[in-house]
Amino acid sequence: MAYMRSVPRAWRERKIKYQLLGGKCRDCGKSFYPYRQVCPACGSTNVEQVKLPERGVIEHFTVVRTPPTEFKEYAPYVLALVRLEDGTRVLAQVTDVEPDEVYEGMEVEVVFRKYREQGPDGIIEYGIKFRPVR
Amino acid sequence: MLVSKVYVAGIGATKIDEHWEKGIRDLMAESSLDALRDAGIDKKEIEAIFVGNMSSGYLQGQEHLGSLLATWLGVPGVAANKVEAACGSGGAAVHNAFLAVKSGVYDCVLVVGVEKLTDAITSDATDALIMAEDQEYVAFTGASFVALNALVYKAYLKKYQAKQEDIALFAVHDHKYAANNPLAQYPRPVTLEEVLKSPMVADPIRLLESAPLGDGSAALVLCSEKKLKELGNRDVLIELAGSSISTEIFSVHDRTDLTSISATVKASRKAYQMAGVEPKDIDVLEVHDAFTVLGVIHLEDLGFAERGTGWKLLKEGQLEKDGKISTNTMGGLKARGHPVGATGVYQVCDVAKQLRGEAGKNQVDGAEVGLAENVGGVGGTVVVNVLKRVR
Numbered sequence: 255m256a257y258m259r260s261v262p263r264a265w266r267e268r269k270i271k272y273q274l275l276g277g278k279c280r281d282c283g284k285s286f287y288p289y290r291q292v293c294p295a296c297g298s299t300n301v302e303q304v305k306l307p308e309r310g311v312i313e314h315f316t317v318v319r320t321p322p323t324e325f326k327e328y329a330p331y332v333l334a335l336v337r338l339e340d341g342t343r344v345l346a347q348v349t350d351v352e353p354d355e356v357y358e359g360m361e362v363e364v365v366f367r368k369y370r371e372q373g374p375d376g377i378i379e380y381g382i383k384f385r386p387v388r
Numbered sequence: 389m390l391v392s393k394v395y396v397a398g399i400g401a402t403k404i405d406e407h408w409e410k411g412i413r414d415l416m417a418e419s420s421l422d423a424l425r426d427a428g429i430d431k432k433e434i435e436a437i438f439v440g441n442m443s444s445g446y447l448q449g450q451e452h453l454g455s456l457l458a459t460w461l462g463v464p465g466v467a468a469n470k471v472e473a474a475c476g477s478g479g480a481a482v483h484n485a486f487l488a489v490k491s492g493v494y495d496c497v498l499v500v501g502v503e504k505l506t507d508a509i510t511s512d513a514t515d516a517l518i519m520a521e522d523q524e525y526v527a528f529t530g531a532s533f534v535a536l537n538a539l540v541y542k543a544y545l546k547k548y549q550a551k552q553e554d555i556a557l558f559a560v561h562d563h564k565y566a567a568n569n570p571l572a573q574y575p576r577p578v579t580l581e582e583v584l585k586s587p588m589v590a591d592p593i594r595l596l597e598s599a600p601l602g603d604g605s606a607a608l609v610l611c612s613e614k615k616l617k618e619l620g621n622r623d624v625l626i627e628l629a630g631s632s633i634s635t636e637i638f639s640v641h642d643r644t645d646l647t648s649i650s651a652t653v654k655a656s657r658k659a660y661q662m663a664g665v666e667p668k669d670i671d672v673l674e675v676h677d678a679f680t681v682l683g684v685i686h687l688e689d690l691g692f693a694e695r696g697t698g699w700k701l702l703k704e705g706q707l708e709k710d711g712k713i714s715t716n717t718m719g720g721l722k723a724r725g726h727p728v729g730a731t732g733v734y735q736v737c738d739v740a741k742q743l744r745g746e747a748g749k750n751q752v753d754g755a756e757v758g759l760a761e762n763v764g765g766v767g768g769t770v771v772v773n774v775l776k777r778v779r
Contacts, residue, residue: 267524286642288525294642314546314646316538316590318530322518323511325530333535333590335641343641346529358546369528381528 259372264379271381274364276306276342285342308364309387310338317353324370332356336384350385361387392612394489396626396775397496397619398427399737404573404604404725412441412448412504413460415605420461420500423607428619434609435494436467440481440501441729442474443516447508457500467494473633474520475678476764477501478606478732479771485610486631486773495615501733502605513601517728520765522639534598534679536640536766538590541681543646545592548696552592556583557702558680559596559722565709566719568749573602573725597680599726606733608740622779624744628736630663630774632656636767647696649767652689656761656772660691663757663774667691670774671755672742673707673715674735676763677722686761687715690772714752717742732762736773743777 269275270288278285279293280300286293289303315334318325325331332348334356348356349367362384369381400422402415410418416439424431439453450456454468473480478501485499505513517533518526526536544550560580566572578596586596610628611619636651637643660666667690675690677683684698692713693701701707707715718724718738721731739758741747755777762771 263524271528294637295644314539314542316535316542316592317588318532318535318590319587320510320514320532320534320589321530322515322527322532324515326511328530331530333529333531333539335539345526345531345639345641358542369530379528 259376261377264377272366274306274308274382276304277301278304285340287342287344306342306344307339310336310344310362310384312348312356312358312360312362313337313343314358315348315356334384336362347383348385349383363387392489392492392614394486394628395611395616396608396628396736396740397611397616398423398429398609399607399740400426401571401606401734401737402604403571404602404727406506407504407603408506412444412450412502413456415504415603416453416457416500416502417460419605419607420457420498423498423609427609429496429609431461431463433496434463434466434498436488436497438481438485438497438499439468439470440478440499440733441470441503442472442477443503443519443728446516446519447512448504453502472729473769473771474764475676475728476732476762476769476771477729478734479760479762479773480633480732480769482608482732482736482773483631483633483771486628489610489612492612495612497610499608499610499733500605501730503727503729504603505601505727506603510601520768526639532590534593535590537679537682538593539640540646540766541592541679544681544685547647550696550699553580553584554699554703555680555684556580556597557699558677558683559583561702561707562677562716562720562722562724565717565750566723569718569724572719572723573600574723593679599678599721602725602727604725604727604730604734606730606737608733608736624777625779626740626743627776627778628773629776630659630661632658632662633769633771634658635769638765638768640766647685649685649689649763649770651767651770652686652761652763655770656690659759659772659774663776665757665774669757670713670759672717672739672752672758673713674739674760675715675720676731676761677716677720678726678763682763683720690759690761709750709752714755717747717750717752732760732771735760735762736775739775743775
């Protein structure tokens with residue numbers, strides 16, 4: 255498997271992944287996910303950590319039919335670039351919907367779901383996916 | 389130390405294939421010996437080795453390729469190390485070797501690109517390739533490398549109202565030229581219909597719009613002016629006249645525009661400047677078309693077409709060997725093959741072949757200037773190498 259088993263890694267990423275914590279640059283205004291200390295657009299370190307909005311729109315999506323090993327059992331699944339209400343782009347899976355029902359412009363909301371297992375004896379990793387707004 | 393010109397003294401490569409009988413070290417040694425023979429240089433004259441490779445650690449459980457190759461070639465003691473920049477590893481190794489000679493530190497260096505994907509099953513190779521991306525926030529989502537390029541494809545189709553059938557022509561183009569390249573992995577033509585009916589990998593990317601998995605190694609001997617004088621006169625002489633690397637924002641979700649790769653724009657402008665050429669001077673071009681749409685985007689970013697119109701060059705026949713900008717004339721990534729970390733070195737070898745007039749049926753008449761563009765990840769790294777025939 256591609257993802258090396260690591261409990262510390264999953265542990266330190268939990269807040270950003272579970273709570274959808276992004277960054278907002280106080281200098282250029284860019285907001286981004288995940289949070290990091292330096293703005294990817296302008297290089298400023300004047301960045302605040304923000305809780306990102308939980309709703310957005312699918313900008314582009316694809317259906318993964320030949321997945322990496324640890325996602326084998328889930329294929330085919332939808333992977334999308336979602337533009338959140340504040341303009342931040344997030345890459346995540348779209349769930350609770352058939353792949354052929356997904357369209358660009360579809361309104362989606364955040365849901366907390368399982369992503370992958372670190373092997374049969376490893377921990378299970380969770381994160382944010384999107385589902386259609388009902 | 390002095391600033392030297394850098395010359396391509398020798399080229400060598402294995403066929404790109406499923407090399408069941410050869411390990412990664414055998415492939416490296418084979419292309420190296422081939423390039424040394426071509427250069428007419430004894431291996432003991434090599435002062436440094438740069439090995440371009442992406443995934444030997446994951447796929448072979450083998451790192452430390454520089455020293456391994458030095459021993460396997462029988463030249464322990466030589467300076468040697470691996471250079472890694474995902475699928476751009478080969479080009480990056482060429483760039484590092486260029487700097488080493490240009491600076492005057494070394495007069496004679498060997499660059500070897502190598503990748504061996506068939507030691508693994510396909511899903512493990514897929515795992516290896518996604519390591520080019522952000523493991524914690526992109527690979528985590530189940531994104532495959534193809535899937536990320538599929539998002540770029542969708543963005544391009546939408547922004548420019550382009551048609552997939554026009555872009556998929558890149559695969560047909562590559563296969564047409566691979567048919568005459570004995571080192572190509574798939575030396576046979578394909579039709580547009582076959583491409584558009586091949587299995588879907590990640591919508592809208594179909595199997596035959598994607599570079600294949602394969603094994604291969606290519607090598608170059610680079611030398612300084614001083615070394616060249618020692619080697620004596622040559623009928624044909626190729627200069628590595630410009631070499632540049634640039635980086636783009638790592639992951640696509642952080643980029644404002646998915647349909648252009650700024651690293652290609654930056655690296656190419658710098659390389660053009662170093663070589664004293666402009667896009668209109670380029671006779672032969674190698675673009676990193678790991679997926680058809682990326683080939684089109686690279687044509688635009690390199691300055692050969694306006695935004696959103698790169699596919700027209702294909703349709704109008706301008707990429708043919710007698711066209712305005714002869715492109716991927718040895719089969720490109722799609723059909724020559726794409727042994728990941730070796731690709732950037734294959735590209736430079738193939739450009740050199742054209743400039744030396746040794747491209748056989750694919751020869752571009754009177755080719756004097758060539759460019760090779762090698763890309764790591766979804767454009768996270770771009771290497772541009774410009775070659776000139778100076779004699």
